[in-house]
Amino acid sequence: MDTIADRMAAAYDDAIEDLCGATPKGWYAKRGTARAAVTHAGAPTLNVAYDLSREPDLDSLDAVTTDVARQVETWSIMVRSDADGAVADLAGRHGLRERSELPLLACTAGELALRADEAQRERVRRVGAADSTGELDGLPCVTTRRGGRGRGAVDASTGPCTRHEGTSTVSFSDDVRSAFRRGETDAVVRMSTAEIERARSVGDAAGEVEARYSLARVAIRGGDLTLGEARAREALDVAVRSGDRALEERPRHVLAAVARMAGDLTRARDLYRESIALNETLGRPETVNSETHNLAFCELGLGNLAEARRLFTLSRTRVFRHGWDEFVPYVCVAGAALASAEGDHPRAALMVGLADAAFAALGQVPDPDDAADLAAVRDAAIEALGPAAYAAAQERGGHLDPRTAFDDDH
Template sequence: MPTFEDEAFAAFRRGETELVGRLSRAELVRAREAGDVPGQVGALCMLARVAVRGGDFARCRALATEALDLARGTGDRALRKSPVHILAGVARMAGDLQTARAGYLESIALRQELGLTEAVVWEQLNLGHLELRTGHPEKARELFRVVRTCAAEHDLGDLRAYAALAEAVLAETDGKPAEAARLLGHAETALRARGEVLDPDDAAEAAALRTRLIATLGQPGFDTHYAEP
């Protein structure tokens, strides 16, 4: 039987944000009544994800900080991983890149300590986007190479799609707008086939990239390259 977090996260990936909110509020009530601290941390983190998808960064930070404080109080370091990840992501979206970098590095170290290899790679993907935004394309290139290799070796369809988006952003940085449009098309088509939408921070990257590419290529040119196999 799927856990609350399995069900809520799957719904979040499908873009069913209202459902995630309902599930998370109900779980938070249950967990508080039961004195279930891990349950509270999980519910607060999902509510933080709902908030950031709605553009309410302040509420996201407040919820994730509450979750992190609860997690720290248990002494169970594994409970920290979601709040730390969410706080890094909302800092990135808000343009606080120094805080985001510190958060992603903490998150990577925590996941390495816990032996969560695939989770480490997802955070390396996020750090790669940050490296690009702060003017370090070669660092981003190496991080994205690690992500692409992991996705291929383990046949991770969702990670492949996110890796394609990362490569699209890198291609634009390298002065290859047509290639960037093609890779963006691959990423979004793959996610649609999975019935999923991008996470909020990656959705923001994709939207900004699309806007820049249309300005460079024109709408007809963008559409042509976006649809290339």
Template structure:
């Protein structure tokens, strides 16, 4: 039977945010009554994700920080991985780039130490977006290349979709708005095929990219490039 975290995260990826909230509140109550620190950390992290998707970064940060305090208090480095990741993502979304970079560096170190390897690559993807937003396109290109190669080699459909979005953002940065529109629709189509929606930080990247592409191509031009690639 899937664990709470597996069930909740899968539902979150499907966009079933209200269900995730219900599951997480029930799990948090259970874990507190049982003195289950790991269960509390998992539930708080999922509630933080729910808050962030709802646009409440402050609430999300408070919940993730509580989870991190519990994990550190328990002396369990594995439990620190999710809250550190979430706090880094919140900092990135809030434009607090120094804090985001420190968080991603810590998160990557934890994942290198504890695994799995795939988790390292996901965090490298996030760091790549941060590098691009802070004016380091070549660092971003290198990280996105690592992610794309890993996802292709291991046939990871979810990671490929997210890596496709990263390639779209990079193409727009390189002055190729038409190519960026093509890559964007392909990434979004891949997610629809999987029955998934973007995580909040990546959804913000996609929305910002779409806005920039419309400004460069015009609405009609963007729609034409987009429609030409729709499956």
């Protein structure tokens, strides 16, 4: 059946998927006919588990509801009105008690009146990495949808953009880092190559550094440490020439990571300490903390377990105290690596499961060095426990809460 309501449901599905893809922390998943869409916006309709088929797949909807609920505090479940009765019990099991209708309005593409004229289009520009949270008030905000799926049609439209406190423009940096964390390597290469050309043409050192840094990370993820180091040094050269020390931070981080992954832990330790000092000077406590985490891994590799545990605990405490949610998966990676180094392979397997779930909750994949650490922990645990026992422990770990999983650490 292809009624207007069916076509509207399909168009909504396309639109929310595009929105999640364009949002730096956006996450979108499919299971059966059910969908999960998370933007991390503070509106329940923008963090939603839904099934817009006439007969919802309740098992799949239950699963994606769990995925959405563990990522955000404000969320909802949505179905078509002729199916909502079957979902009420499911919603109740997940703690939702209120229910309301959500009208979905539509018109044909030919009837749209809010189109950008030529003068308005000329005022729209790409935001580069050098831009901060620039003033957007009064500029037209152009929204489009990606083509290619052949369902519905949404023309470009405009409306006034208002910048609210606490929000920022979406920059190349936001876009490319989000793509990297989602594992979209081809997109990172394409975006970074274009950004280098754009940045060099306008003298945007920040944009060029970010793009070259991103290409370095791609090379490292692909296992080419030599190329990764070369690209990081290219980024560092641009940063040094600019005279802006803040631009040196990411390239220096990559160079330290390459040294650690190459096994030169003494050099890596020195580079991480230098990075920590730089970020303390720049007033970047969150980056200081992430480099403390990396320094701890160096100490762990050098056999200094007590110092590694101290640094991991310091980093983890800061993460939970300040609500640095994007770093929670790496706290779990640290827990897995420390347990493995101490010979506690059952706990290491639990922590691997916890880390996998934490990355999935954010719609991310590990950075290359952390992925290597997790792989080493898995191999050691499987060898020590056997595949079946390891798999069972990893599965249990996926259901733990990261904020309580470390309560028995000392």
